[in-house]
Amino acid sequence: MIRTLTSGPAEIDVISIVGMPGLGKTTLAYRVYNHKSIVDHFDVCAWCTVDQERNEKKLLQKIFNQVVGFKERFSENDIDEDVADNLRKKLCGQRYLIVLDDMWDTATLDELTRPFPEFRKGSRVILTSRKKEVALHGKCHSDPLYLRLLRSEESWELLEKKVFGEERCPDELKDVGKMIARKCDGLPLVLDLIGGVISRKEKKEVLWLEVLNNLSSFIFQDEEEVVKVIQLSYDHLSDHVxxxxxxxxxxxxxxxxxxxxxxxxxxxxxxxxxxxxxxxxxxxxxxxxxxxxxxxxxxxxxxxxFCYIKSRKEKLFDFIGGSNAPSSSSGMMARGITIQSLFHLDENFVVFNPEKKNPYVKHLLTLTVYENCLPHKSHLKHLRLLKSLNLYGVPLTDSLLNEIGMLIHLKYLLIQTKAKALPSSFSNLCNLETLVVNNVEGSCMVLSPCFWSLAKLRDVWMECCAVFDPDINEPIVLDEDLRLENLKTLYELYLPGS
Missing domain, CATH: 1.10.10 (Arc Repressor Mutant, subunit A)
Structure with a gap:
């Protein structure tokens, strides 16, 4: 693959990796993508996991951000209408490598590759897909690489290495070990998972036979059978894991x-x-x-x-992302919600609107919101039972920051803010143990008196914090009874020189 990427035609070429789930398509692409000879050969590299995302403009923005080296999160509302044209301009004259991982359909492939300019610079696209027709549709010069299942001896070699490392399997376990390897039907993911199960068992034949018997009813020709092995691996985890x-x-x-x-x-x-x-x-x-x-x-x-299905069954959290509609209407009564996208979401979505009555909101213990996915006119104060609030990459208004101070059960809080100090309402957060603050635009947060009153604080992570305003250089007078006796981590404290 590396030779194909770094030599061959000067025209753009698509190298496709095709196979069923668990054969190692993404792993192979990732190893190649990060190989030193590849990094040195191409001017620009970008990785985009497509999965079943239908928003091509959002996917192009993801590629564009990597091409220009843009580290900040972007708002879906701010996606440039001409993102395809801007991407084309940035790629012009460059020798680029772009990975489109887990491509599902030809229409999305056409939309994503349309902005890739045709220059005789030896640019390449790596495409991974479960579907042969997608790979053939994207073909330019190179034939797709069809990953095969492992042969019996290769399966045993992989399983033995997973369980014993550089050592060899004892003779008394070889027969049952090779039978287990054959039952995995040459699928690397299954071999790896089963290796993880038996590596934590005692090296006894009777225990390995139990694993073999569990595998006997599986024929790994579809995803459902692989999921059964994931369940088997899950069952062997420690309860707290x-x-x-x-x-x-x-x-x-x-x-x-x-x-x-x-x-x-x-x-x-x-x-x-x-x-x-x-x-x-x-x-x-x-x-x-x-x-x-x-x-x-x-x-x-x-x-x-598997984990998502398990979380739904156990009502741990609901998940809203991509073009998924919220499932709160089902009355699932999830204990947590993770929101990755507000695509197709009403700005008055009930989680953030206290006037829209929905009983499950009252039971929320955790809320995670990614990348500017907080609607306008949002409120948080009614989420009274929240123990964890993660507003990753979500700039907060002063009013929302004040509302957070009303969530007295919070144990974990991650916020992004321009504020120079925490509002006085934060003194109500008597149960807060972990505080993570992303100070935007390199600002330094002053640790005001309300911060020192949070007696249960254990870990504090900030981009920059100071015990007094470095611009004013006046100390803050604290009550002598304010002590953070549980504090273990304070990162990063700014101590200006005299």
């Missing part, structure tokens, strides 16, 4: 999961744990979470779907 996995479904499918942020993510969902590192290690060893390097991990699409 299971909800940590399920809540990962509130991440969008196309987002990298930063390992260092997982602790605060789980705390924000109201989960209690002794060690986030141990949870991450168990999820990785079970192959339900895939590490791509020391800082980033992902979950497979089928694992993501």
């Amino acid at each position: 299971k909800p940590c996995l399920v809540y990962l479904a509130s991440y969008p499918k196309d987002k990298d999961i930063r390992i260092s942020a997982l602790k605060y993510f789980w705390i924000g969902q109201g989960l209690e744990m002794k060690s986030a590192e141990e949870v991450v290690n168990e999820l990785i060893s079970s192959s339900l979470v895939i590490p791509f390097d020391n800082s980033i991990c992902k979950i497979h699409d089928l694992v993501h779907d």
